[in-house]
Amino acid sequence: MASSKKKLQGLVAATITPMTEHGEINFSVIGQYVDYLVEEQGVKNVFVNGTTGEGLSLSVSERRRVAEEWVTKGRNKLDQVVIHVGALSLKESQELAQHAAEIGADGIAVIAPFFLKPWNKDVLINFLKEVAAAAPALPFYYYHIPAVTGIKIRAEEVLDGIQEKIPTFQGLKFSDTDLLDFGQCVDQNRQRQFAFLFGVDEQLLSALVMGATGAVGSTYNYLGKKTNQMLEAFEKKDFSSALNHQFCIQRFINFVVKLGFGVSQTKAIMTLVSGIPMGPPRLPLQKASREFTDNAEAKLKSLDFLSFNDLKEGNLEACS
Numbered sequence: 567m568a569s570s571k572k573k574l575q576g577l578v579a580a581t582i583t584p585m586t587e588h589g590e591i592n593f594s595v596i597g598q599y600v601d602y603l604v605e606e607q608g609v610k611n612v613f614v615n616g617t618t619g620e621g622l623s624l625s626v627s628e629r630r631r632v633a634e635e636w637v638t639k640g641r642n643k644l645d646q647v648v649i650h651v652g653a654l655s656l657k658e659s660q661e662l663a664q665h666a667a668e669i670g671a672d673g674i675a676v677i678a679p680f681f682l683k684p685w686n687k688d689v690l691i692n693f694l695k696e697v698a699a700a701a702p703a704l705p706f707y708y709y710h711i712p713a714v715t716g717i718k719i720r721a722e723e724v725l726d727g728i729q730e731k732i733p734t735f736q737g738l739k740f741s742d743t744d745l746l747d748f749g750q751c752v753d754q755n756r757q758r759q760f761a762f763l764f765g766v767d768e769q770l771l772s773a774l775v776m777g778a779t780g781a782v783g784s785t786y787n788y789l790g791k792k793t794n795q796m797l798e799a800f801e802k803k804d805f806s807s808a809l810n811h812q813f814c815i816q817r818f819i820n821f822v823v824k825l826g827f828g829v830s831q832t833k834a835i836m837t838l839v840s841g842i843p844m845g846p847p848r849l850p851l852q853k854a855s856r857e858f859t860d861n862a863e864a865k866l867k868s869l870d871f872l873s874f875n876d877l878k879e880g881n882l883e884a885c886s
């Protein structure tokens with residue numbers, strides 16, 4: 567049985583996979599990356615090899631090595647290391663699940679296979695169940711990201727009765743803007759102690775109202791501190807200040823979304839903010855343009871997300 571001793575809560579950074587200019591994984595900076603998340607962003611949980619980590623663009627052996635590095639470097643520093651083990655091949659997914667258990671990860675997550683697709687809930691559950699069974703002692707999270715997988719089966723349906731099929735089921739990572747579906751996932755499972763992790767960073771406050779117990783996202787790599795301030799304000803029921811924090815985060819995300827925002831841009835922003843070289847993404851993604859990075863940098867500075875020593879009057883749109 568999965569141990570439910572520690573529930574996954576708070577912010578979870580969807581980790582970037584650092585790469586060299588030649589497209590190889592740069593394992594050497596992961597230790598530094600762990601320290602940065604904990605010390606500078608106050609983020610103590612990670613979600614490895616997901617969307618942001620280009621997990622589906624890595625080979626199985628690369629995915630194993632990346633997972634090992636995070637577990638090893640995160641030991642005694644991070645609270646939880648969750649490994650995304652979803653793949654198109656059930657066999658690969660099971661291999662990765664078993665491996666995650668062997669190396670001492672804290673949980674596994676799986677997306678719906680998206681090439682040959684499960685067309686209904688029962689088939690999707692059967693797939694997830696077979697993966698979960700390969701790591702029978704690890705908490706299992708279903709990763710719902712319909713815009714990317716193209717699998718539109720509502721999360722509320724997937725969760726209905728899931729614990730009977732997958733005893734290790736422990737939560738949902740919900741990366742969609744349908745708050746009706748998300749709210750119903752929470753409402754229909756109130757007695758069950760599941761983790762409800764929201765994955766649309768720019769809308770996290772609305773999901774907190776709807777019952778989210780935590781959040782997994784790409785922006786917590788570099789806006790973790792700011793987002794933690796929002797969580798604290800929400801916790802204290804200071805909703806006006808929580809809203810100010812959310813709006814501040816939205817100003818940045820809205821700005822980059824309009825320029826074109828994805829994993830490549832996340833790599834560029836994180837390199838800029840943390841000083842840790844994340845390198846280019848792997849094909850089919852392409853490196854963010856110089857123009858994007860310059861614009862993002864100016865915006866980060868004006869919002870005070872990046873120190874701006876040469877501006878004496880303070881920045882123009884910083885939020886308190």
Ligand SMILES: CC(=O)N[C@H](C=O)[C@@H](O)[C@H](O)[C@H](O)CO
Pocket residue numbers: 580617618714741765766767768782783784785819
């Ligand atoms: C599609 C995608 O990558 N979503 C991420 C996690 O689920 C989010 O963290 C977004 O990057 C973030 O909300 C910005 O849109």
Ligand SMILES: CC(=O)C(=O)O
Pocket residue numbers: 580581613615616617618619765782783784
């Ligand atoms: C954003 C997210 O959760 C992921 O990269 O998988």
